[in-house]
Amino acid sequence: MNAVEPDVAKQPENLYEETKRIHPRTIRGTFRSIKWVVMVVLMAVWHVGPFIRWDRGAGAPDQAILIDMTGRRAYFFGIEIWPQEVYYITGLLLIAGLALFLMSAVAGRLWCGFLCFQTVYTDLFMLVERVVVGDRGKRISFDRRKWDLDKVARKTVILFLWALISLACGLGFCLFFGDAFTLLPQIFTGDAGAGVYTFLIIVGGGCFMMAGWGREQVCIYVCPYSRFQSAMFDEHSMIVAYEAWRGEPRGAARKNQSFEGRGHCIDCKACIAACPTGLDIRMGNQLACIGCALCIDACDQMMDRYKLPRGLISYDSIIAQEARAEGKVAKMRPFRSRTVIYAAMIAFIAGVMVYGLTFRSTMEVSILHERSPLYVQLGSGDFRNGYTYKVLNMVRQERRLALHAEGIQGIAVDVVGETVTEGKAKISADGDSVATFRVYATAPENELKSHATPFTFVLEDLDSGTIVRSTATFMGPDK
Amino acid sequence: MASAEKDPISGIYTTGHEWDGIKELNTPMPRWWVYVFWACIIWSIGYWVVYPTWPTTTGFTPGIWHYSSREELEKELVNQKAARSQWLSKIDAASVEEIENDKALRNYALAGGRIAFGENCAACHGTGGVGTPGAYPNLADDVWLWGGTLADIQQTITHGVRNDDPDSRNSVMPSFGEDGLLTAEQIKQVADYVASVSHKTPAAGSPGEAIFAENCVVCHGEGAVGNKDVGAPPLNTLVRTFTKPTSEGVAGQVTKPKMGSMPSWGRRLDKATIKELAIYVHSLGGGQ
Numbered sequence: 001m002n003a004v005e006p007d008v009a010k011q012p013e014n015l016y017e018e019t020k021r022i023h024p025r026t027i028r029g030t031f032r033s034i035k036w037v038v039m040v041v042l043m044a045v046w047h048v049g050p051f052i053r054w055d056r057g058a059g060a061p062d063q064a065i066l067i068d069m070t071g072r073r074a075y076f077f078g079i080e081i082w083p084q085e086v087y088y089i090t091g092l093l094l095i096a097g098l099a100l101f102l103m104s105a106v107a108g109r110l111w112c113g114f115l116c117f118q119t120v121y122t123d124l125f126m127l128v129e130r131v132v133v134g135d136r137g138k139r140i141s142f143d144r145r146k147w148d149l150d151k152v153a154r155k156t157v158i159l160f161l162w163a164l165i166s167l168a169c170g171l172g173f174c175l176f177f178g179d180a181f182t183l184l185p186q187i188f189t190g191d192a193g194a195g196v197y198t199f200l201i202i203v204g205g206g207c208f209m210m211a212g213w214g215r216e217q218v219c220i221y222v223c224p225y226s227r228f229q230s231a232m233f234d235e236h237s238m239i240v241a242y243e244a245w246r247g248e249p250r251g252a253a254r255k256n257q258s259f260e261g262r263g264h265c266i267d268c269k270a271c272i273a274a275c276p277t278g279l280d281i282r283m284g285n286q287l288a289c290i291g292c293a294l295c296i297d298a299c300d301q302m303m304d305r306y307k308l309p310r311g312l313i314s315y316d317s318i319i320a321q322e323a324r325a326e327g328k329v330a331k332m333r334p335f336r337s338r339t340v341i342y343a344a345m346i347a348f349i350a351g352v353m354v355y356g357l358t359f360r361s362t363m364e365v366s367i368l369h370e371r372s373p374l375y376v377q378l379g380s381g382d383f384r385n386g387y388t389y390k391v392l393n394m395v396r397q398e399r400r401l402a403l404h405a406e407g408i409q410g411i412a413v414d415v416v417g418e419t420v421t422e423g424k425a426k427i428s429a430d431g432d433s434v435a436t437f438r439v440y441a442t443a444p445e446n447e448l449k450s451h452a453t454p455f456t457f458v459l460e461d462l463d464s465g466t467i468v469r470s471t472a473t474f475m476g477p478d479k
Numbered sequence: 480m481a482s483a484e485k486d487p488i489s490g491i492y493t494t495g496h497e498w499d500g501i502k503e504l505n506t507p508m509p510r511w512w513v514y515v516f517w518a519c520i521i522w523s524i525g526y527w528v529v530y531p532t533w534p535t536t537t538g539f540t541p542g543i544w545h546y547s548s549r550e551e552l553e554k555e556l557v558n559q560k561a562a563r564s565q566w567l568s569k570i571d572a573a574s575v576e577e578i579e580n581d582k583a584l585r586n587y588a589l590a591g592g593r594i595a596f597g598e599n600c601a602a603c604h605g606t607g608g609v610g611t612p613g614a615y616p617n618l619a620d621d622v623w624l625w626g627g628t629l630a631d632i633q634q635t636i637t638h639g640v641r642n643d644d645p646d647s648r649n650s651v652m653p654s655f656g657e658d659g660l661l662t663a664e665q666i667k668q669v670a671d672y673v674a675s676v677s678h679k680t681p682a683a684g685s686p687g688e689a690i691f692a693e694n695c696v697v698c699h700g701e702g703a704v705g706n707k708d709v710g711a712p713p714l715n716t717l718v719r720t721f722t723k724p725t726s727e728g729v730a731g732q733v734t735k736p737k738m739g740s741m742p743s744w745g746r747r748l749d750k751a752t753i754k755e756l757a758i759y760v761h762s763l764g765g766g767q
Contacts, residue, residue: 379713381716384620436586438762
C-alpha cells in the first residue's frame, strides 16, 4: 500500500470543538454595578426569603413563603393556596413566560444577562476565582501552570468555596419547602427527610456543576430559552449593538492621535476580554450573546481614555443604528403593537388572578356520584342515589352547615351518621380541612323524567349565611 | 494491537478489521463511560460483602448486614399494627352502636370496612354491595332478609347463613310445588296475588289471598311485610333477590325456592374487622 499523505483539502471538517475555558476580565462600570446590585437582591430573596415570618394564627405555619407538600398547602404572605387551586400557579407561569417575551421584545436578553440564576451563580463563582487566583491574565496562566503545591492549595480553596455557595443554593431551595428554622438544623444533624437531601444534592450539585464548569456552555447549548428569546427580538428591540458605521475601519491607536479618516474602534479587544461567553460583539448580535452589557462598560472605558464619544458598543435597536449611521435622529419605540399586546396579556392574567384571589371562595364542594350501585330501588318504590360529598373548609374555624337538595319534587337527603331536621342535614366541617360525607338522596319514582335527572345540592353556612349550590345528577332506570 | 494502522483521512487508528476493503475505525467507549463501568464493578463487590449474594448448597451467603426483605416486611407489619392498635383496641372495646355514634371511630371503621369488604365480600355482594340479581342480595337498598340494624348485620356476618356454624342464620322455605303441597293451579293463584301485593295493588278477595293466608303468612307475615327472624323477605315491594316480582317469578320461587348461604366469617376474620364491616355495610344505604 502506498503511503498516502493525508489530503488536507479532502479532510472532513471536524464538527467537535473543544471547550475553551473563558476567563473574562473584571470591568467597572454602570452595567457591572447593576449586576452586583441585582445579585445581592436575588441572593437576599433566595436566602432570607424562607426566614421571613407571617402570622397566620395558631395551628398554622408562620413562614411567609412556604410550599408545604405534605400538608398540601402553598403559602405566600397573606395568600394561601390549596391543591384544588393550582390554576393560580398556571397563571403565575403564564405571567412569567409573557414577562420574558415582553422584556426580550423591549430590551433583549435582560433575563439572561442580569436575572438568570445561571448568570448570577457563574458571576459569583468567577468572583471566587478572582479573589483566590486573580484577574483574567493570572487565571489563564494559572490554568496553564503545572501542578504544584500552590496550585493545589488555591484550587482546593476555590472548590471549597464553590461547594459552600452550592450548599447555600441548595439550602435556599429546600427551606422554601419546610419550616426554615426547624429544617435548617435538622439538615445538619441528619434528621431531615430523604427527599430534602435528594433535592439538596440535585440543586446544590447542579449549581456546583453548572456554575463551576457548565457556565456559558449551558447558555449556548443547553438552555432552550436563549434560543427562543432571540426569536422574540425585532428591529426595535434594544440589544447590545456595535456601531460598525462609526467603529470601522478599526485599527490600533495611540493616545491623542487623530481619528480623522478611520474608525473609532482601536481593536483593543477589551470587549472580548470582558465577555463571559467569549464572543466578539463586533461581529453583530449572535446566539452566544446573553446581553449582559459588560462589553459596553469595557468599551466605554477605552473610549474615555481616547477621548472618543462613549457608546461605540451600546444598548440600541437595529432601526436606531441604521438611522444613526445615516446621521439621522434615532427614535426609540418601546410602545409598539408587539410589546403592548404582551403587556396587555400580562395585565389581563394578573387582573384575573387578583380578582380570583380577592373574591376567593373559602368554602368549596366536590361531589362524586357513587358508581356501584348507580341507583337503588327501595322497598317503597322510591329511588336512591349515593354521593361522596366533600366540603373544603379553607378557613381556620369550624363551620356549622346544613345540607338539603332541591330541583326534584319530593327529593330528600340523608347523611350517614348525621341527623336530618326539617329536610336539612346538620353537618360540620373542621377548620382548614376537607370534611367527607356519605350522602344519600331519595326521590319518588314518578318524579324522575329520564335515567339522569339534574338537581341541586344546597349547602348553607349557618353562621355566615354563605350558600354553595352545586349541581348533581340523579340516576334512575331508563325511561 | 498488532496492526497499528492509521486511517489517513481521519487520523484515527483502525481496528485491523476489514470487509470488502472497508476498514473499521477504532473508536473506543468514552473514558468517562469506562470509568463508570469499572466503578460499578467495584461497587458491586461491596454488595457481595454486605448483602446476601452467593448461593451455597444449603442456602446463600447472608452478607455482614444479614439483610432480608422478608424481615423488613415483618418489621413494617409490626410497626403498622402498632400504629393501628390504638384504634383497633378502641374498636375492640366498643359496641357497633358506640362506634357508629363516635365520628372519629366511625370514619376509621368505614375506611377499614371498605377495604375488608373489597377483599372478602365484594366477590358475591359486588362493589358497593350492589349484589348479584338472582343470587346474592343487594346490601345498598333498604330491604333485608335477616335484618338491617347494626346488631343484625354483625350477627349475620359473624355466623353466616345456612352453614355448619350452629349459630348461623337458618331457615328453609318448603318446596310447595316439588313436594306437592300446593297444586299448580293454587301456585298460579297465590303467585298472582303476591305479584299484586308487590305492585301495591293487592287483589283483595282473590283465591290467592286465602292460599297466602293459609301457607305463607306464618313466615312472610300479615300484609307480606316479611320476618327477619326466619329470613323471610318482605313481598310487598318490588325489590327481590332471587326472582322478579312478577307472577311467573313468584310461581317459580313457590314451586322450588332458591335460598342463599353465606360463610361464617367469625371463623375467618377478627372481631374488630367484623365490626368495621358491619359499620360499612350499614352505611351502604340500607342501614336501619
